[in-house]
Amino acid sequence: MLTPLAYETLEKRFGFRQFLDEQEEIIASVLSGRDTLVVMPTGGGKSLCYQFPALMLEGLTLVISPLIALMKDQVDALARRGIDACLVNSTLTPAEQRDRINAIIRGEYKIVYIAPERFRHRSFVDALKSVRLSLVAVDEAHCVSQWGHDFRPDYLGIGRAMEEIGRPPIVALTATATPDVRSDIVKQLALREPAEFIAGFERPNLSLSIVDTDTVAEKLKAIEKLASERKTGIIYAATRKNVEKISAHLHNEGIAHTAYHAGLPDEQRRAAQEKFISREVPIAVATNAFGMGIDRGDLRFVAHFDIPGSIEAYYQEVGRAGRDGEPSECVLLFNYADTRTQEFFIEGANPSPELIRDIYIWLRAQPGHDVQLSLADMAEKIPNLKNDMALGSALALLDRRGYIERYDIPGQRVKGTKLLKPETTAGALDLDDQALKVKAARDFAKLDKMVAIAYSRVCRQQFILDYFGERDTEPCGQCDVCASGRVQVIREGTSTETETTRKALSAVARMCTRQEDGSWAGRFGAGRIIQVLMGSHSKEVLDARLDELSTYGLLKSFSKNYLHNLFDTFKTAGLIESSGGQYPVVNLTPDGESVMRGKTTPRLCWPSLHEAPSRSKLPEASTGKTPATKKTVSPAGSTYQETLRLFKTGSTLAQIAKIRDMNLTTIEDHMARLLATKAPGLSIDSLVPLERQGIILAKAPSEVTTLRSVKELLPDYSYMEIKCTLAAHGRYRPV
Ligand SMILES: Nc1ncnc2c1ncn2[C@@H]1O[C@H](COP(=O)(O)OP(=O)(O)OP(=O)(O)O)[C@@H](O)[C@H]1O
Ligand SMILES: [Mg+2]
Ligand SMILES: [Zn+2]
Numbered sequence: 092m093l094t095p096l097a098y099e100t101l102e103k104r105f106g107f108r109q110f111l112d113e114q115e116e117i118i119a120s121v122l123s124g125r126d127t128l129v130v131m132p133t134g135g136g137k138s139l140c141y142q143f144p145a146l147m148l149e150g151l152t153l154v155i156s157p158l159i160a161l162m163k164d165q166v167d168a169l170a171r172r173g174i175d176a177c178l179v180n181s182t183l184t185p186a187e188q189r190d191r192i193n194a195i196i197r198g199e200y201k202i203v204y205i206a207p208e209r210f211r212h213r214s215f216v217d218a219l220k221s222v223r224l225s226l227v228a229v230d231e232a233h234c235v236s237q238w239g240h241d242f243r244p245d246y247l248g249i250g251r252a253m254e255e256i257g258r259p260p261i262v263a264l265t266a267t268a269t270p271d272v273r274s275d276i277v278k279q280l281a282l283r284e285p286a287e288f289i290a291g292f293e294r295p296n297l298s299l300s301i302v303d304t305d306t307v308a309e310k311l312k313a314i315e316k317l318a319s320e321r322k323t324g325i326i327y328a329a330t331r332k333n334v335e336k337i338s339a340h341l342h343n344e345g346i347a348h349t350a351y352h353a354g355l356p357d358e359q360r361r362a363a364q365e366k367f368i369s370r371e372v373p374i375a376v377a378t379n380a381f382g383m384g385i386d387r388g389d390l391r392f393v394a395h396f397d398i399p400g401s402i403e404a405y406y407q408e409v410g411r412a413g414r415d416g417e418p419s420e421c422v423l424l425f426n427y428a429d430t431r432t433q434e435f436f437i438e439g440a441n442p443s444p445e446l447i448r449d450i451y452i453w454l455r456a457q458p459g460h461d462v463q464l465s466l467a468d469m470a471e472k473i474p475n476l477k478n479d480m481a482l483g484s485a486l487a488l489l490d491r492r493g494y495i496e497r498y499d500i501p502g503q504r505v506k507g508t509k510l511l512k513p514e515t516t517a518g519a520l521d522l523d524d525q526a527l528k529v530k531a532a533r534d535f536a537k538l539d540k541m542v543a544i545a546y547s548r549v550c551r552q553q554f555i556l557d558y559f560g561e562r563d564t565e566p567c568g569q570c571d572v573c574a575s576g577r578v579q580v581i582r583e584g585t586s587t588e589t590e591t592t593r594k595a596l597s598a599v600a601r602m603c604t605r606q607e608d609g610s611w612a613g614r615f616g617a618g619r620i621i622q623v624l625m626g627s628h629s630k631e632v633l634d635a636r637l638d639e640l641s642t643y644g645l646l647k648s649f650s651k652n653y654l655h656n657l658f659d660t661f662k663t664a665g666l667i668e669s670s671g672g673q674y675p676v677v678n679l680t681p682d683g684e685s686v687m688r689g690k691t692t693p694r695l696c697w698p699s700l701h702e703a704p705s706r707s708k709l710p711e712a713s714t715g716k717t718p719a720t721k722k723t724v725s726p727a728g729s730t731y732q733e734t735l736r737l738f739k740t741g742s743t744l745a746q747i748a749k750i751r752d753m754n755l756t757t758i759e760d761h762m763a764r765l766l767a768t769k770a771p772g773l774s775i776d777s778l779v780p781l782e783r784q785g786i787i788l789a790k791a792p793s794e795v796t797t798l799r800s801v802k803e804l805l806p807d808y809s810y811m812e813i814k815c816t817l818a819a820h821g822r823y824r825p826v
Contacts, residue, residue: 092115092116092119093115093118093119093122097118097143097147100143100146100147101143104146104172104173104174105139105142105143106172107139110139111135111139112135112136112290113288113290114136114139114140114143116288117129117140117288118139118140118143120286120288121140121141121144121226121260121262122144122147122148125260125284125285125286126260126261126262126263126282126283126285126286127140127260127262127263127285127286127287128232128262128263128264128273128276128277128282128285128286128287128288129262129263129264129265129288129290130264130267130273130287130288130289130290131264131266131288131290132290132291132292132294132410133266133407133410133411133414134386134410134411134414135266135290137230137264137266138165138230140228140262140264141154141228141230141262142174142202144262145174145201145202145226145228146174146201148225149223149225150198150222150223150224150225151195151198151200151201151202151203151224151225152201152202152203152224152225152226152227152228153203153205153224153227153228153259154203154204154205154227154228154230155205155206155207155228155229155230155249156204156205156206156230156231157206157207157230157231157234157241157243157246158206158231159180159181159182159206160360160361160364161385162180162204162206163178163182164368164386165204166178166202166204169202174201174202175199175200175201175202176200176201176202176203176204177191177194177195177200177202177203177204178203178204178205179191179192179195179203179204179205179209179215180204180206181206181208189214192214192215192218195218195222196218196221198222198223206245207243207245207246207248207249208245210245210249210251210252211245216252216255216256219256220255220256220257224256224257225259225260226259226261226262227253227259227260227261227262228261228262228263228264229246229249229262229263229264229280230264231264231265232246232263232265232276232280233265233266233267233272233403234246235247235249235263235276235279235280236271236272236275236276236279237275244487244490244491247279247491249279249280250279250280250281253280253281254281261280261285263276263280263282263285266407266410267403267406267559269403269558269559269560270560272403273287273289289560291561292406292555292556293552293556293561293564293567294409294410294413294552295567296413296416296419297409297410297412297413297419297420297421297552298418298420298421298569298570298571299409299421299423299551299555299567299570299571300420300421300422300551300570300571300574301422301423301425301544301551301571302422302424302425302571303425303426304424304425304426305743305745305746305749307336309424310396310424310426311336311340313422314326314340314341314394314396314424315340315341315344315346317392317394317420317422318341318348318392319346321391321392321419321420322373322374322391323373323374323389323390323391323392324373324374324375324390324391324392324393324394324412324419325374325375325376325377325381325382325390325392325393325394325408325411325412326374326375326376326377326393326394326395326396327377327379327381327393327394327395327396327397327399327408328376328377328378328395328396328397329378329379329396329397329398329399329429329432329436330352330378330397330432331352331353331378333396333397334350334351334352334376334377334378335350335352337350337376337396338350338376341374341376346374347372347373347374348372348373348374348375348376349363349366349367349372349374349375349376350363350375350376351363351367351375351376351377351381352377352378352380353378353380363375363377364381364385367387368385368386368387370387370389379404379408382408382411385411386414387411387414388414388415389415390411390412390413390414390419391412391413391417391420392412392419392420392421392422393408393409393411393412393419393421393422394421394422394423394424395408395409395421395422395423395424396424397424397429397432397433398423398425398426398429398430398433398541398542398545399433399541400433400436400437400534400537400538400541401534401538401540401541402537402540402541402544402555402558403537405423405541405544405555406555406559409421423545425545426749427542427746427749427750428749428750428752430538430542431752433538433541434535434538435478435480436480437531437534438478438481439478439479439480439481439483439484440480440484440534441481441484441527441530441531441534442478442481442482442484442485442488443527443531444522444524444527446475446476446481446485447485447488447489447520447522448517448518448520448522449473449474449475449517450473450476450482450485450486451489451494451517451520452517453472453473453474454510455513455516455517460509460513461507461508461509461510462507462508462509463500463505463507463508464505464508465504465505466479466482466483466486467479469508470482488522492520492521492522493511494510494511494512494515494520495508495509495510495511496508496509496511525608532668536665536668536680539662539668540558540663543662543663547663547696548572548577548578548696549572549578549579549696550566550568550570550573550578550580551567551570551571551572551573552566552567552570553565553566553567553580553581557581557694562694566578566580579696580696581694581695581696582694582695582697583692583693584693584695584697588695588697589692589693591646591649591657592657592661592666592686592693592695593686593687593689594624594642594645594646595624595646595654595657595658596661596666596667596679596683596684596686596687597642597687598620598623598624598640598642598645598646599611599620599677599678599679599683600679600684600687601640601641601642602614602615602619602620602623602637602640602642602677603677603678603679610678610681611678611679611680611684612678613668613669613670613676613678614676615676615677616669616674616676616677617655617658617667617669617675617677619637620658620677621651621654621658623637623640623642623643623644624643624644624646624647624649624654625644625646625647625649625654626638626643626644626647649700650700653698653700656698656699657698658677659698660695660696660697660698661683661695664682664693664694664695665680665682665683666679666680666682666683666686667679667680667683668680730761731761731764731765731770734758734761734762734765735761735770735772735773737750737751738762738773739772739773744758744762744811756810759810759811759814760814760825762778762811762815763814763818763823763825764818764825766815766818766819767818767819767821767823767824767825775815775816778811778812778815779812779815779816783808783812783816784816784819784820786805786808787801787808787812787813787816787817788816788817788820788822790804790805791804791805791813791822793822795822795823798810798813798814798823801813801817
């Protein structure tokens, strides 16, 4: 398809014999001058899709990339191949920047790397106007999307800058794009009828597994094992504290590694990255800022110490393993309680409009409407600020909207913050409150999806491919679910299943309130909706006159268990959403609405009609919670029922306590109460071995006054054993 000269260039300049998969087609599209969108997995070879055209085209190719830290490596690599490339960014002194720009104007470079902030510099934009610009490559293009996991506000300025410099052809590249993000890229960069290339996301050489882990010690053991068996890899942790914890452990075990997190000084971070890229050390322990664009093919494992915030982030991170195509292992050490950390991040990234206004009010009250303080110092002074991250996010948003300016102070690390329109009152700020709420809800929904994969029994690879819009894939055969032989399959429904789904969703809609913007606000929990579908005569249903709804009794031929399982499936698939809080309510999502109206056919992991009477392990979703509240996974019915449900899915009492963020004693009390009231499907034998029950029953007085008196008689028995045994045998009535 390309000219012989092209193949020669490929070999001579890049040292590659042939193009990989779709590279050739993509390059042909780019060379034709058409806007092009490239979605290719991590390590798929996106760079060549703009570096190669850059050499073939006359004039300059501008590459926009978010990570200044990695630019130098890329430029150096090009230089080694004899390609004239340079970077212009804040690591250069102003004098150096001027020199570079002059050289660019003189046409001395073929490829120039910049970060999107560069467009804020007038002199740079003007310089671009005077050169022949043949191509602009927007790398990591998902950063332009608020729905992406790596949103960079400066990416939003690219579209406008392009118009200003005469709208050269654009190639946008990303490794991660759900259909949402994809359409956002096209919109925000104003791509003109782009050719879209979506290359296969399947990574057959990765074996993915998600392992339940109870304790930090258990996680450290697993990491140690991976590190010693697999030798080279990355261990991702959600927080700096965890990075340090893991690093200390590896250090004690004598395992060579480098550690990386945002709390380290720039210099140290660069050094850590450098050491890892140059293969001086085999293992990196890092927060997720590490590794974007890292090109090291020989990583045999990627471990996640904490659950990532989205499937996008997860897949991008595991995607750094096995780029050389050799078998590699990816293990996520899952503990439901860790989702709290991600929720905290989401809360930090999504300050509420009220909080943003509070911060603005504080700024406006400062002398001269100007503050020169670090974020940490500012955070201390602002009332009601519970999540420090939220301050940074709020300031970024005010900056983006033109209400404030964050400016550099010569010779200092802290930035100044100045109001640009001090006459504007907090009440008059245009923040687009609705969009902020939608964004927060989306972020929570992404986290829910990540939790859903952890609990699902669908092949991990298939689940992920389905999430990215790749249909009709087969189970991978090597993830932990496939290996367990208990795999469920995502498929289109039978006509009955599809019909049932539409009916169930229309009941959800009936029991929601339609909002002005067309979205659905929930009013009832799943349990109540299912009661209505089953035509229940319960008092709650009749009192609320729900029996008058047209959906009443619509699915009365199905069992309650089936419908509960079906609703769990809907939730996993994002057709419905469940609010958090004490009494979670269910609402219909846009995807759910589209299925309800028959516009799309659902592809789900359908529950079996004959499935054992247990609901999936998925705890209630966490969307829509008020920020900074304590995690309370809300029970479907009473709090006891929720404990029972978790216990039946195989969680230990300690795990339940952790999941529900309650005291272990409280959970033990729940169990005692459930046993005393003979909760169906629960037996004391699953908690206390028979012979121990015997001893307890034998030694305890017939009239139990206090548990403590019994415990004194049975020092080797735990309170739980005593309490639950006596309750189960009707000898003790828990309150
Ligand atoms: N045609 C080719 N033949 C052989 N190797 C190639 C070819 N094209 C690219 N590669 C190699 O593939 C690896 C990954 O390429 P690249 O860094 O461009 O990936 P990427 O898609 O940009 O990944 P990321 O999403 O991490 O940025 C590199 O080592 C590169 O040298
Ligand atoms: Mg890349
Ligand atoms: Zn699988």
